[in-house]
Amino acid sequence: MVFKVTAATGAESSGLYRRPRMMLRPRRVEDIPTILAKTKSYPTPVRAVGADYSQARCVGGDGGTVVDMGGFDKILEFGDGFVRAQAGVRVGALVRALTERGLELPLTPEIGNISLGALAMATLPQASFEPGMAQMSSCVIELKLVTPQGKQMVVTEQDRELMRVLRSSFGLLGIVHEVVLRVVQMQAVKIDYRVYSIEDFIRQFNSVMKSSGALRLHLAPFNDRVTVERRTVDAAKTTTRSGMWQIRNSVMRNVLPAFGSSVGSVLSGPGLRSAVLSGVHRALNATQTPASRGVVMFAHEWLRELPAESWKARFTHSLWAFSADSYPRVLKEYFAFCRGYYKEHKYRPNVVTAASRLHRDRGALFSPSYDGTMMTLEPSSDGEKGWADFLIDFNDFSSRLGGVPTFNQTRALKTEHVSKAFGERVRLFRALRQRTDPLNRLHNSYFASLLGST
Numbered sequence: 001m002v003f004k005v006t007a008a009t010g011a012e013s014s015g016l017y018r019r020p021r022m023m024l025r026p027r028r029v030e031d032i033p034t035i036l037a038k039t040k041s042y043p044t045p046v047r048a049v050g051a052d053y054s055q056a057r058c059v060g061g062d063g064g065t066v067v068d069m070g071g072f073d074k075i076l077e078f079g080d081g082f083v084r085a086q087a088g089v090r091v092g093a094l095v096r097a098l099t100e101r102g103l104e105l106p107l108t109p110e111i112g113n114i115s116l117g118a119l120a121m122a123t124l125p126q127a128s129f130e131p132g133m134a135q136m137s138s139c140v141i142e143l144k145l146v147t148p149q150g151k152q153m154v155v156t157e158q159d160r161e162l163m164r165v166l167r168s169s170f171g172l173l174g175i176v177h178e179v180v181l182r183v184v185q186m187q188a189v190k191i192d193y194r195v196y197s198i199e200d201f202i203r204q205f206n207s208v209m210k211s212s213g214a215l216r217l218h219l220a221p222f223n224d225r226v227t228v229e230r231r232t233v234d235a236a237k238t239t240t241r242s243g244m245w246q247i248r249n250s251v252m253r254n255v256l257p258a259f260g261s262s263v264g265s266v267l268s269g270p271g272l273r274s275a276v277l278s279g280v281h282r283a284l285n286a287t288q289t290p291a292s293r294g295v296v297m298f299a300h301e302w303l304r305e306l307p308a309e310s311w312k313a314r315f316t317h318s319l320w321a322f323s324a325d326s327y328p329r330v331l332k333e334y335f336a337f338c339r340g341y342y343k344e345h346k347y348r349p350n351v352v353t354a355a356s357r358l359h360r361d362r363g364a365l366f367s368p369s370y371d372g373t374m375m376t377l378e379p380s381s382d383g384e385k386g387w388a389d390f391l392i393d394f395n396d397f398s399s400r401l402g403g404v405p406t407f408n409q410t411r412a413l414k415t416e417h418v419s420k421a422f423g424e425r426v427r428l429f430r431a432l433r434q435r436t437d438p439l440n441r442l443h444n445s446y447f448a449s450l451l452g453s454t
């Protein structure tokens with residue numbers, strides 16, 4: 001039997017129009033085909049929701065039925081090289097359970113709140129170590145889902161093309177209730193920081209891009225500074241564990257929390273703005289002290305939890321990706337854009353902009369690094385007045401420079417941004433949807449406007 005709940009309070013406070021007629025929280029797989037079949041009892045569109053932290057309207061209730069997958073919260077099996085879990089499990093809980101077994105996912109996000117259903121179906125790019133694994137859904141090797149017609153399906157990596165489409169399908173081709181993820185042995189990661197002036201960074205860009213490991217940048221357009229954080233696997237564990245804890249505490253408290261991943265940890269506290277800004281200053285200073293160099297940690301140690309009420313956090317982050325070749329120009333123009341915007345509107349995002357290198361990854365149709373190595377721009381804010389308008393102009397800026405957005409982490413997108421970035425891939429996805437969901441049971445107005453109606 002399905003369980004009815006009311007719409008989440010505060011949904012509008014984050015600027016997202018939701019308004020489903022009803023929210024359901026099923027616990028049994030058999031309930032999902034029932035919901036999909038009964039169009040009178042459960043109005044269209046039927047939209048799955050995981051943890052509900054997406055920054056865009058991709059869940060979008062539209063007077064229909066939102067299916068909260070939070071009741072599917074069991075980790076089912078730890079196998080040889082894989083873990084099987086239900087779609088409502090949060091990635092943070094999964095990562096912690098893997099850690100107890102000396103295991104980890106091939107990629108670990110900085111946010112623990114993400115549900116496994118969204119991890120499989122939405123775009124979650126991460127600073128990557130190697131080609132083919134630059135977003136979370138590429139860790140998924142099997143999916144169990146219910147199609148719009150209520151049919152239960154199992155899809156594995158062997159169905160490569162189908163998997164590629166599903167991994168970018170945002171609940172538009174079916175509702176996922178179980179996923180299997182690849183796991184690997186836990187490895188220590190060495191983290192180095194280096195601070196460049198923007199001019200130096202651009203001059204040395206090609207050599208920075210040749211470095212191995214995962215690259216995360218922290219950009220300070222008003223100080224003309226770029227801090228490069230490089231994560232490399234540390235097979236030799238060059239720092240002792242006890243030494244590591246001291247350093248780790250210093251970095252986790254002073255450096256990482258101030259960059260991007262920071263937003264959640266400071267959101268609920270008083271004096272947010274000054275806390276964020278002074279955190280950034282502390283962080284930039286800390287990167288120049290010896291304590292911040294050569295830190296060794298395990299991936300689960302950079303996981304952070306956003307505030308439990310998702311509407312408080314989901315308004316605070318946006319993301320575009322750019323081809324690595326164009327990035328020096330993009331960065332220079334981004335710094336100029338931020339300064340120009342401030343001059344004209346007296347507004348600047350009050351948290352540092354982060355960026356990640358994404359190796360080429362064709363595991364998902366709407367992967368931002370589908371065509372090659374990309375670098376992102378990820379401005380963050382505490383959601384203060386001016387942020388929403390800033391993002392509208394930032395989107396046009398990014399699209400003009402050939403940027404690729406996401407449907408769940410890029411706010412205020414326009415149809416032309418999407419068609420310019422994805423072109424033929426949008427047409428392919430639309431045609432597929434027409435065949436698999438002719439009655440538009442899973443389709444909402446957000447995707448109708450961005451991908452075109454079916």
Ligand SMILES: Cc1cc2nc3c(=O)[nH]c(=O)nc-3n(C[C@H](O)[C@H](O)[C@H](O)COP(=O)(O)OP(=O)(O)OC[C@H]3O[C@@H](n4cnc5c(N)ncnc54)[C@H](O)[C@@H]3O)c2cc1C
Pocket residue numbers: 047048049050051052053054055058059069087109110111113114115116117118119121122124125126170171172174175176177260263264306313314315316317408409
């Ligand atoms: C401040 C902030 C910073 C962030 N930083 C990062 C970051 O650095 N890296 C990162 O990877 N993420 C980051 N995120 C998270 C990111 O925004 C994700 O978009 C989000 O959390 C997705 O997970 P969710 O469970 O909340 O998805 P939801 O918002 O619940 O859903 C996302 C999409 O997936 C679909 N979906 C969900 N579950 C299912 C299912 N079972 N079956 C079918 N479809 C489903 C939904 O319909 C929707 O279209 C950040 C978020 C915030 C708010």
